[in-house]
Amino acid sequence: MNIVEMRGITKRFGTLVANDKVDIDLGRGEIHALLGENGAGKSTLMKILYGLYQPDEVTITIEGRTQPIRSPAEAIERGVGFVSQHFSLVPTFTVAENILLGYEQQFRLDPAQMHTRVAQLATDNGFNIDPSAIVGKLSVGQQQRVEILKAIFRDCRVLILDEPTAVLTPRDTQSLFEILLKLCAQGLAVIIITHKLEEALQHSQRVTVLRHGKVVGSQETSSTTSAELARLMVGRQTTPVQRPANANASEPVVLEVSGLSVADKRGVHALNAVNFQVRAGEIVGIAGVAGNGQSELVSVLTGMLQPQRGAMRVDGQAVAFGDPRACTRHKIGRIPEDRLRGVIGDLSVADNLMIEQLDQFTIVGHLQPHAILEHAQRLINDFQIKAAPNDPVRTLSGGNIQKVILARTLAQDPAVVIAAQPTRGVDIGATEYVHQKLLEQKQRGAAILLISEDLDEILLLSDRILVMYNGRLVGEFDAAAVDLDRLSLLMTGAEKTG
Amino acid sequence: MMTLGLKFERLPSPVWVRAAIPFVAIAITFALVSVLVILAGANPFAVAYELLIDPLTKNSARGDILVMATPLLLTGAAVALAFAGGYYNIGAEGQLLAGAAAAAWVGQFVGDLSPWLAIPVMITGGFIAGALWALIPALLKVRLQVDEVVTTLLMNSIMGYIISALLNGPWRDPVSGWPQSPTIALSAQFPQIIPRTRVHFGFIVAAVVVIALWWILTRTRFGLELRAIGKNRDGAQFLGIRVERTMLAVALISGGIAGLAGVSEVAGIHYYLIGSLSPGYGYTGIIVATLGALAAPGVVMAALFLALVSRGALTASRELDIPIYLADVIQAVLLLVMLAVLLLTRYRIRRA
Structure with a gap:
């Protein structure tokens, strides 16, 4: 019984x-x-x-x-x-x-x-x-x-x-x-x-x-x-087919990550010798079940975590780890996993839109309110943010907060975009908008790394898919020819190597 | 959250509600303390008049309000700056005493200088002393993540004993034997700025500091960065703000400003250092900053209001023959009610 x-x-x-x-x-x-x-x-x-x-x-x-x-x-x-x-x-x-x-x-x-x-x-x-x-x-x-x-x-x-x-x-x-x-x-x-x-x-x-x-x-x-x-x-029935022209393999490598390892205090590896490259005009998706090292990868790439080993290069130049300012200097646009970390909720939309580029909006330590306001109004228009420049960001909806981050990041014409869970918890309209903007960046020639738990999103946007399991990249697929069964096996650790 | 079919939402109240806060708080306080006042044999309306209106009608009392507000403006500004940056400096009292000790010391040796030089030297000395006294907890916080609330608070007691040791040791008045430092040089004493009142140059110092506070918080990159840190430390770090460096600067400037309050009390009121120099101005500064919503205009309002009630309490107890402690009780109740009402304005109540 x-x-x-x-x-x-x-x-x-x-x-x-x-x-x-x-x-x-x-x-x-x-x-x-x-x-x-x-x-x-x-x-x-x-x-x-x-x-x-x-x-x-x-x-x-x-x-x-x-x-x-x-x-x-x-x-x-x-x-x-x-x-x-x-x-x-x-x-x-x-x-x-x-x-x-x-x-x-x-x-x-x-x-x-x-x-x-x-x-x-x-x-x-x-x-x-x-x-x-x-x-x-x-x-x-x-x-x-x-x-x-x-x-x-x-x-x-x-x-x-x-x-x-x-x-x-x-x-x-x-x-x-x-x-x-x-x-x-x-x-x-x-x-x-x-x-x-x-x-x-x-x-x-x-x-x-x-x-x-x-x-x-x-x-x-x-x-x-x-x-x-x-x-x-x-399980997915079919692979979505409507995708933009695939990246050209002759484009130069913009983002190069090699030998990245992160271990916690007990010596358990959250990331284990991770290597990959992203070319200009390419979207590389990292697929995987949550908790297999994606968060740590994002933290390292966005300057919030110091890895034990490894290197990261943008356009051939080494980027210092653990320093968010280095990311901005190397034109790495960052869309963080936790969007409330990407904004200061109590500051205004206008302040949040320019806070990564304070040098451009200050003269001898003085904020330039007119320039800040103009900049904010332009981005609010361009990115269809439903808010006024002086609204505190925390009063916005999740989708609009995400648009604020997107606007700030993409308006700087980044060479690299690290997009972590860019549509988590936002509605369908905002999701489509985010996707469209990422594709625009791809057309412009940015190298985009997309980390998402949403496999459909990865399949929809990526030119190339890397599978992460247990802190390792265990497989690589060309998006045009994804074998979903094998992808599933790799994601769940049922098949060890790829 | 659902209670009794009403819904609480975390949304700021409309502006008109916020403007009414002081009046609502005063009315509630009045109702609460009336019982005590009646028990003490006085008329509640008369007490309210003495506390809130009477001081404003007399020239000398108006001057006293400015004198009493001076140290509160300074400690309030010091605390507001630190709190806005997410650095909970509870040590303004100790930093004030450090500044006072420095002023009493410097003030003894500047007799040969003109006031134009002597006063700036003394002010600078007091600022540095306050900042140095704030340095130890600040470093502990930034380098080792030691909670600054505890360290800054304990540093107050240490400074209290240092002052006591100084006054009972090397600085004891050789003639009277009182535990008070030698009088500072005439050229170092703050001049009066309003005739027939005790309002002194310290008030101008305080006014300049409060204006500087407003300007820093609202107009400068440093202010924006410190507010970002205060509101969301992780976010600020992510956005590339140098969190540790900014916090250290905030802590030192806050300590320096609190030190100025000590300078002002020594050079503007007493002309020497005594152990009872500050009746807790450093702690009252926390109240001023909190009531003032950590912004310069609010600090001004809160400091002036507290000074008004303190001045009113003096006459109220004399004129109406009520215990002076009753005035303390009224002040305390008023502050609690004010804080409670301020807290409530962060919410709106709707029908669920």
Whole structure:
């Protein structure tokens, strides 16, 4: 019998349908992988099960009892546990205190007794954890185990893990699944939200794939292949064909990046020996599932992060890393991933439009209000920004803020454009406008690097597509001849080399 | 956010609401403190008159308001500049005392110079002393990300003890034995600028500083950059502004301006340094800057208003025989209400 049955789950956020009549079943003692790209609706679905969101239409049946779940407290009471990517632990408390927090009945705490209880719980479930350790001093993998133990202590029968391996080293990942297998043998049902294919294939019994909020496949893991899952996950019917004339391979290389490596404090590589070139009049798209090093790449290329190794050249000249001014000097136009970082919201539209070129708008340290205003009015006209020059930028809509950034960047006639998620969260009209402007820049001869989680956008605009997985560029396609199946496999890490 | 069918939106209020703020705040304060005033046996309307209207009717009282406003204009400007740049300088009090000590020291040795030279030298000395006292927390902030709120605040106590050590040690008055520094030279003492009042040259210094503050914040590249940093540090960094350098400059200039407040009190009022030189002007400067919305015109209004109420409190307690502390209470309530009302103006209430 299934322990959880969710039927016809529909959840809308405004006009966006995050979950569209989703059905999902979870068997006792199984590990169920929930696969999908970013924004496919995996997390929304699980937050509904955990009572964080109220669905519009729903029946949720847990252990034969059909009843809506109105809050996480109700979910916990009915045996659902949730371990998110951001742990809800008190770092300065011990393991025992964290696990028993809120579940101690007496006013007076008895540390010795708490220690024994948690130690017993840990041994019973095969956890190797010291109950008196301070949580903040544990490794991420150990903290995750504390979270799981906490859920088990609360008599959890259904455990949801949101991207559990995103923060783990390979070794921790291995021991996580060993623990989960043991717990499943005792009857625990586990749902793992993930976008990593191998993980789903290796460790789950059942896999459900979501795309655009809909279930596009649900089957026994043993009866499927990575190729099939990748196609389901990324799946596109046809490649859009309407594209401008392709870049000429004889154009000079403008942007050249070589041997770029970024490692975090633990030595895990966010970027690993990344090399690529972009020619004048060419749009190169970086495709990939979020979290595979794209953010770090953007940060390095926009002067916000110092890589451990590597070099970047524009027109053959080396660009200093970690210095945003160097980018402006080398005529690198930057459209940042987080648009609220690209503007100062409390300053006016006019100020934001010229703030990268302060030298041109100041005379001996004095701002030139007339020149600033004229410049702003010209760009507001040219880029159809719906705002007055003196409006604070934060009062604008997302699309108009993006236009402010675009106007500032493109009006400087950049040699290189780094466009990171240029249409994230903007409406269709603004999206088309941004695309049109990027194509204009291409015609003008700029070298454009487009980093986007939106594969359709990459397919639509790029002349060449590079695939990023796990901090490496793992494949290259000519946009005219994209093999979507192979692209999907590369993006999800099912195929290692390209 | 939904409450009782009403929706709160984070949108600034219309202009007419903002113009009415002081009056609304005064009315609310009046209602709140009336109870206390009646318990103290006075007429609330009479107290309101003494506090807010009476000082404006007399020439000498009007002068006193300017005298009292002088240090507040300076510390208010110092704090407003720093806060606008996102540097939370709580150390204006210590920087003021550093400037005062420098003025008392320099002032002893400039007797041979003409006032045209002596006064600028002393002012420069006070500015540098204030800036130097601000340097340590500023460096800690910029280089090591040490929270400036804590360091600048603690530096105030340190300076308080240094002043105390100076006054009880090397600078103790040799004749009277009082803990006060020797009187500064006549040529270093600020001249009176309005006859038959105590308004002194320090007020002109303060006026120049406030105008400079306005000009820096609204007209210069430096001002734009510091506002950008204050509003969105990451964004400013991304846009190529030299965040660390600008912040350091902001911290030092802020400290220097606070130092000028100390110079003005020594050279314009006391002519020597005493431990009780400042009744917390550095802290009141935070209130002035906040009430003044971190802009020069607001700083002027807030400083003059606080000076008015302080001056009014003196006569109110004398004339109406109410405890002087009641005036303090009224001031405190007024400030809290004013801040609360200012906060509310950031929102609009709509029917959901």
